[in-house]
Amino acid sequence: MRFEGIKISELKAGETINGIYILKNAEIKVSSNKKTYIDMTLSDNTGEIPAKWWDTGEDQYKNLVPNKLFYVNGRVDSWRDTLQLNIVKMRIADEEDQRCITEFVQSAPRQPEEMLEEVYAYTAKIKSPEIRNIVMAMLDKKEDKLIYWPAAKSLHHSIRSGLLYHIVRMLRSAEAISKVYEGINTDLLFAGVIIHDLSKIGELDANELGIAEYTKEGQLLGHIIMGVEEIDRTGRETGASDEVILLLKHMVISHHYEADYGSPKKPAFIEAELLHHIDMIDARVYDYQNATKSVEAGSFSEPVWSLDRRCIYKPMLKET
DSSP states (O other), rough: OOOOOOOOOOOOTOOOEEEEEEEEEEEEEEEESSSSEEEEEEETTEEEEEEEEOOOOHHTTTTTTTSSEEEEEEEEETTTEEEEEEEEEEEEEEEETTTGGGGGGGBOOOOOHHHHHHHHHHHHHHOHHHHHHHHHHHHHHHHHHHHHSSSOSSSTTSBBBBHHHHHHHHHHHHHHHHHTTTTOOHHHHHHHHHHHHTHHHHEEOOOOTOOOOHHHHHHOHHHHHHHHHHHHHHHHTOOOOOHHHHHHHHHHHHTTSGGGOSSSOOSSHHHHHHHHHHHHHHHHHHHHHHHOOOOOOOOTEEEEETTTTTTOOOOOOOOO
């Protein structure tokens, strides 16, 4: 690679920087003074940052190709307690640097093939043939995309293979919890964990870099409704009983817990309740870890939108 610039995680307000970043998206907008500008998001393997290219228009916009590397020169500012890059100039990176684009992609810390194998190992632990057949059929249809699919466009696990990473960590938590509390049906719990977000493959349209946008179905329905439809369809195809189909649909439809977050029903049995909390635990752990990974001990992060714009503290403790 010929050019190495400053990483996004190292940006500080007030600095003028040179960097090389992936252009995730770009849009022409009109400012309050009636001048056009380009609003965009840039990313590398350490994070992403909103960027503005002021007093620009179609001439510059037509040269902006999403999901490509760009050389960027700009000034780092703070806007509403969030870092923002004000572009001075930028151009698409040379072909030699473009060949290294995968090095700039945020990815899960484990190999996706290894994680997928672990998901199938948990699926094999499901004793009920009816439940296991539904899970296997849904995985089979989505396996190729699950390898690289993010769990979100932004927020938690919005990285390459993020959906798979989210599922695996939840499965481990689910197994641990089931060993603490008696009477937990692990067939339902493991199945719920594996399928609860699978319809994000459909809600989102992602490329192999793990960069995603919402589909029309995703915007109009969302992964919860799409997931319920898919369970119903797959259950009928595999010959599952009405009870099994209903239980799995309820787990998906209730896992966000609140109507404001897309769940019209709250959990009505313990495995559905646990699914919600395990999901929340993994999302919150990811957000906390992501917010502080580049923060020095004894310091605070920038405000984190998904954590109510809290500045997260990284404790300064001696290792023992």
